[in-house]
Amino acid sequence: MAGIELNEGFRRALAAIEAGRHVFVTGRAGTGKSTLLRYFRATTRRRVAVVAPTGVAALNAGGQTIHSFFGWRPDITPARVRRVGEEKGRLYRALEAIVVDEVSMVRADLLDCVDRFLRLNGPSPGEPFGGVQMVFIGDLYQLPPVATALEERALSALYPTPYFFSARCLQGLDYELVELEKAYRQQQDPQFLEVLDAVRNGTVSEGQLALLNGRCRPDFEPPPHELWVHLCATNAQAEAINRRQLARLRGRAYTFVGRIEGRFEREYLPVPVELALKAGAQVMLVSNDPLGRWVNGTLGRVREVWPDPGGPAALVEPYEGGEVEVAPHTWELYELYLEGEELRSRVVGRYTQMPLILAWAVTIHKAQGKTLPRVVVDLGRGAFAPGQVYVALSRATCLQGLVLKRPIDRRHIWCDRRVVRFLTEFRYRRSEEALPLARKRELVEAAIREGRPLRIVYLKPDDQRSCRVVWPKEVGEMEHGGRTFLGMRAYCSLRGEERTFRLDRILEMGPAEP
Template sequence: MAAVDVQNTAFLQAVSFVNHTNRNLFLTGKAGTGKTTFLKYIQQHSYKKMAVAAPTGVAAMNAGGTTLHSLFWLPFGMYIEDYELAWDDHDSHIYNRRRLFGKVKLTKQRRALLQEIDLLVIDEVSMLRADTLDAIDTILKNVRRDARPFGGLQVLFIGDMYQLPPVVREQEREVMSRYYPSPFFFDAKVLRDQPPVLLELKKIYRQSEQTFIDILNDIRNNCCTSEQLDVLNTYYNPDFMPAKDDPYVTLTTHNHRADAINKRELEALPEQTVTLEAKVSKDFPETLYPAEVELRLKVGAQVMFIRNDSGDERRYYNGKIGYVKHIDSTGDVLMVEFKDGTDAVTVKREEWENIRYRYDKVQDRVEEEVLGTFAQFPLRLAWAITIHKSQGLTFDKAIIDAGASFAAGQVYVALSRLRKLDGLVLHSRIPSHSIRTDRQVADFSKATPADEDMPKILEASQRSYLGHILLHSFKWDRLVEASQGVLTDLESRNIADQAAAYEFLQTLSIACRAQREVADKFRNQLNGLLNKEGESDYVKIHERTEKAVAWFLPRIEDDLITALDAHIAAWTIKKRTKKYVEELKGLYVDFKRKKEQLTQCLIIAEALAKGDALQEVMGKAERLNAIEIKAEELPENIGKPKVVKGETKRISFDLFQAGKSIDDIATERGLTRNTIIGHLLDFIGRGVEAHQLMDAGKLDTARKVVQQNPGKPSSVLKAMLGNEVEYIEIRIAQASLTR
């Protein structure tokens, strides 16, 4: 990915809201303003544990995530929390709170995931219904044991409300109107008291023609003039038929119309039809298919790419039109040529993945588990496509054929796919009534804060987030629940010395609850200091935090970690204890992570007390988003000789000095390459040179950016440097400058 446009203030503010606050955010913007680019950037440049989802299967595939229904195991139907169900089946499509939890099956792993993610990204939010969002809120509050919206989880909504609206079936419309002002997500009950921050991307990258930009803006804002409508309708040409080599695509409202046009044009070609079968592996439901299972092509067929080139050369993009030049006899390779002067490309099957998110407790990160794959050529016939499926695509030439069936949002979606007006042909006139904008959408969009107010809102949100981090570090509920859970499960186990194990776990659980009582009292004090009128007294907050951490650390170490260490070592060698010991190891990781949390939060409190720049403090806070337990601390190594603090780094350094490469050291020690580099960072200037750890050219570039932006957090530096420089390389540059 190229470096971010550092002149795009809204984009950079949105990054800071996501990475350095816990505010819910709605990122919107006109077509072509970079919403998809932002999503991909956040996926690659956020420290937070995230899950990406969308309302539909196609949108989820395009976003590189999963569907909301799959992530939350939602039943299909309408959710009304306090709906009074009838005795007959006429309301079987409606779910109240009780029926919802009767259908949602949350396993231990699913609960762990929903408890641990820091950020939920919902793409194409214009299609998300208000009742679906309320169902998600209900589940999250229950699983996370938190009464705040979404159980305290940060939600990033991405989309354009002027595009395709939610689908509400006729049988649902009357009932829904009694509970919701509109079906749009922003009218969900969960958002009524605490709406998300609205941030709009305004810089348009798709169009550059001002007349066209003005028309699109006025269509969005419901103020398109008759003169502007006349300009659009000058492109009305009902008899227009493009030349065979002129890459026009027809945008229409219905699938059957698009299919008929594509079938007609394909049959008109003289060549033989070749059917290219998709290769579906394991679990990949038909509802998620991103391409045709049977792709019927001929040499000469007009096709469109349906995803960006995954190679380094970026030879094609999602929406680029070309023509089939050659189809290999094996059916595994074909060639596509273009009329814009670019070179023909060889195309092979691309693979889409159906993923499921899972939480890795040891690494403290959310991982993607591939359930199945779908491999097919990233192409579709492109004489015609529905307006719905064109969302997110860019065309140079298009024929809009919507007849009298224009709906709110469809005119805007169709027109905004084009780069310029001179690429437009209308097969039917656009009447004034078809460019109306939904009133609720227009009213909601007016709530966007003024540009000059956004920096203040961001700074206040960042300070609030730092306070949240401090408070969360002293939240003991998870430890109490985890220890009690192991104790409860023990009752149904048949293990050696069960009575002794039960007695130990009771003692451990009592110790956790006793620590929680003290932690809750301190949280109340800390909350008062953070929320008192006027500026927070960070010096006093640091003093109190320092005393609290000094009280808790030895008790966590002695009463929880050391005690559990000895118990695991003793029960590992007993009979029938394998599953029991695995549960104990998970609990051990929880204790270790809480200890590290307290250490890190003290660093934040100290930085605030010293008056460090806010961006510098935010950089320190990033480390708390994913606390990895080091290899020598993993439960698998309990009972083995402990590595003295600092010794593990010295071991890596000694091996490096002996002439071994970083990859060789990582393999020998069973650690990652970046972990080894992290060890060697401490020895820069003391036997290790920075250019030995990274490319000298990239080092010079990174050093200049770090020097020019003192105190900036690594995520901001990363945005400036782009995808060529990794986070670990930024740390190398920083270390080389300070030493």
């Protein structure tokens, strides 16, 4: 794939995947997780299946839903998982790896179903995941698993959290965590990126909250010549805005009716079966153009609509400029099968429709993974899921491209502390394996003797990571808040004062230039 920047995070992730290790690839919004998946699929020679928890996520990833791939009903439980027949089982026995995209939305019990199924039907029966390498991709600080109140109560009796990392099959399993750190979406606005990071893990300062709320414009109406997208918490809210804006346009509305062939379940539909368009409508293109004229998520305005079948159906002016003729697009749904020793895919369903949706407003959920130059965030009654405010704000590329319809209250910005605890404890454990406490103490003692500084990467319990240069003064048993720990007292160049650091929270340590 041309034009892909293989930064250090990409290289680490790809090396771990190609080495056959179980891997969880994560990273903040806009770090290229989807790009990494596309690159891996385009370059690997291994027999790989790609699955996702929802139909649209699966379609975007070029894979199947988890339920579809394994042939399950929606009410599957680990106890209901069974061995499959010899012919069907050949596919699963040939697998080398499974990539689970958007893993933040995968529930623990569903992952246990995957493990049990592969233990019964995979290439190495009885082994974890049947000997199949698992690659998990997603950001736990974004949208969480979906469960009804009844399901939540049942799950809480079996699992400490509903997230995939609480699955029983992962307890004691050795897997690597690789974090993509370079943010491409907001790289031109580092101040906004810093605020987004604080929103992501729930550590927003009063100053940062004031900066965000400085963008509050309750009566904001987008200028006619600019494309602003309202991000809404609910489908009803987004649909109401789109209907209202479409009705305001003069001229005739043309309705395009989608065509389903074969097996193409409704949950996969990227565009409604009935789509009404008018000249002047604000739209989002939801396919990748083979000629490269637009990508999934490109915004534009309809200039003309041609209802004649057999040719282009609309003239669209994209946000970036120019004009493109847009014709109905056919999405294909695939399933994997085995031919000899080769894993192949075949089309099982098609959906043909205009690759557009009305985009004066979209839900925060549908906006996940998209980059939107100008965003109006309207939370209605507030966020109802952890990470929802972060997903909404992080669609924008800069602070000037963000408008809030109502102020953000601190109670709107919340992340699941269970996610924070999992990520920090995981990183502490990996740090201890790579650089044990005894070795950290030796390095600090040597730096004190020689009077030289150290470069450290420090991780606070709230998942805030910072790189610092420190001049160690003392190391040993220390006490704070009634707790004793092995610590280091040092002058911190980042804070310009002496600070105390817990050695078990130092992820990396090495010499630094004075």
